[in-house]
Amino acid sequence: xxxxxxxxxxxxxxxxxxxxxFEVEPLRDYYCEAAPTVQTGAYTAIVEKLFNWARAExxxxxxxxxxxxxxxxxxxxxxxxxxxxxxxxxxxxxxQANLFIISGYLSxxxxxxxxxxxxxxxxxxxxxxxxxxxxxxxxYFDSYNTIKRLDDYLPVDLYITGCMPRPEALLAxxxxxxxxxxxxxxxxxxxxxxxxxxxxxxxxxxxxDWDMPDYNW
Amino acid sequence: MQFEWIKIPLSLMxxxxxxxxxxxxxxFVQKISARIGRRHGIPIYQNYVDMIKxxxxxxxxxxxxxFYLGPVFRLTGxxxxxxxxxxxxxxxxxxxxxxxxxxxxxxYFVFFGTLGMALGAGESGHPYxxxxxxxxxxxxxxxxxxxxxxxxxxxxxxxTLSITEIVAAQQGGVANWTLFTNPFAVAAAMIAFLxxxxxxPFDVVLAPQEIPIGPPTEYHSSYLxxxxxxxxxxxxxxxxxFMNLFFGGASNWPVFFLKVFLIYMVSVFVGVAFPRFxxxxxIRWFLIWGLPLGILGIMMA
Numbered sequence: 001x002x003x004x005x006x007x008x009x010x011x012x013x014x015x016x017x018x019x020x021x022f023e024v025e026p027l028r029d030y031y032c033e034a035a036p037t038v039q040t041g042a043y044t045a046i047v048e049k050l051f052n053w054a055r056a057e058x059x060x061x062x063x064x065x066x067x068x069x070x071x072x073x074x075x076x077x078x079x080x081x082x083x084x085x086x087x088x089x090x091x092x093x094x095x096q097a098n099l100f101i102i103s104g105y106l107s108x109x110x111x112x113x114x115x116x117x118x119x120x121x122x123x124x125x126x127x128x129x130x131x132x133x134x135x136x137x138x139x140y141f142d143s144y145n146t147i148k149r150l151d152d153y154l155p156v157d158l159y160i161t162g163c164m165p166r167p168e169a170l171l172a173x174x175x176x177x178x179x180x181x182x183x184x185x186x187x188x189x190x191x192x193x194x195x196x197x198x199x200x201x202x203x204x205x206x207x208x209d210w211d212m213p214d215y216n217w
Numbered sequence: 218m219q220f221e222w223i224k225i226p227l228s229l230m231x232x233x234x235x236x237x238x239x240x241x242x243x244x245f246v247q248k249i250s251a252r253i254g255r256r257h258g259i260p261i262y263q264n265y266v267d268m269i270k271x272x273x274x275x276x277x278x279x280x281x282x283x284f285y286l287g288p289v290f291r292l293t294g295x296x297x298x299x300x301x302x303x304x305x306x307x308x309x310x311x312x313x314x315x316x317x318x319x320x321x322x323x324x325y326f327v328f329f330g331t332l333g334m335a336l337g338a339g340e341s342g343h344p345y346x347x348x349x350x351x352x353x354x355x356x357x358x359x360x361x362x363x364x365x366x367x368x369x370x371x372x373x374x375x376x377t378l379s380i381t382e383i384v385a386a387q388q389g390g391v392a393n394w395t396l397f398t399n400p401f402a403v404a405a406a407m408i409a410f411l412x413x414x415x416x417x418p419f420d421v422v423l424a425p426q427e428i429p430i431g432p433p434t435e436y437h438s439s440y441l442x443x444x445x446x447x448x449x450x451x452x453x454x455x456x457x458x459f460m461n462l463f464f465g466g467a468s469n470w471p472v473f474f475l476k477v478f479l480i481y482m483v484s485v486f487v488g489v490a491f492p493r494f495x496x497x498x499x500i501r502w503f504l505i506w507g508l509p510l511g512i513l514g515i516m517m518a
Contacts, residue, residue, distance in 0.1 A: 039275035051273035058270040085257040095437040123276040
């Protein structure tokens, strides 16, 4: 466990309203530590095909913008681009979202929040890397506090190149992702579960103040 | 009275019709608002796809027993309300499970889902859920006040607690509707209707911009799908209740669809025209405008 952990995450004794004293260990009591497992669709092929179609036609994007690309996600819902007609919706909570768009450069501080949000999403879930920064660091290639390859930290389904890509490119990317999902190739969540150790090691290499459990939910 | 078992499949048929109507109608309303914004909008079958998708998610987590029961209670509220109110007047097939005291039960079912949701969302432990539930309960409770008064008024006016008899008393022309025989009670009830439809100006409970969607924040996969099912049924069931009490009921399905759509659109029109109320503003609004109208309605009856 980390030495310089935040005060509120340390083990402490709490007195309840009925006068009983008990010990609280926030990291263990408030979070789940079970690692993710590989989930397969235990259905016949035709049902899985129907489900994949439904997953492709109903993509809920997590409303989380990390870099300059966040500004390119908003116009998708406007009359000009109208992503609703492709079954795309914004969703404010990671629990209900299926698609995480990492929109541009990702600082180490944000990466921590991104991991927590990603782990709260339910299987199957998809990640799109938007812009050059998520591929090779882009114009932040020699920055000390941004990550360079998103694929080292989260399983990316699809990259969209550009600096910045226009909303049209993002929309084209989403439609490309739909064809991937329909073909049954959107298995990022299982990839994450399978290579969990590797992803965690990579994440911990850059995040120095790791004060959360290895798996949040 | 002998219970007729054939009523069970018949009321399930009503449930099936109303469910599909609700799914398509809410999509249709979204489509209309998209066209007003010069967009294409969602496909008309989008609600079905969303629901299949949510049932098809592979993993789901739980926060406890009430977390499971919350959506179940909510769905029970919707289905219960629908099943104990006659949907088609004068039809043996679609009178559902209505009986002589069903008005009281219907009022109870209107509130039941909100309570279940409060327990479930409370157990999810998310602060936004707690805020949303607090707001929701405060708002729904005050909006129930004018509605309860309006229901008392018409129970007095028609001297019955049976919805079927209330509908029967309104037959024979538009002038016999409660809307014209007791306009104050109807006005009070419509104010309550606006308050319970989760549309602006009374949607601070969900408030997508500040407390991300409120009570259902932690709900996902099949829990959310259950709640989506209820989203299709409950507003329609509530509208059916209002149609029966105040707008003369419906004697066949086309009239039913038309009236439900029009009554539903009342809340949509008010929603697009007015900005969102804060909770204390909406409570004050219900008490200042809804309550006196309800009392006037009782005095008229």
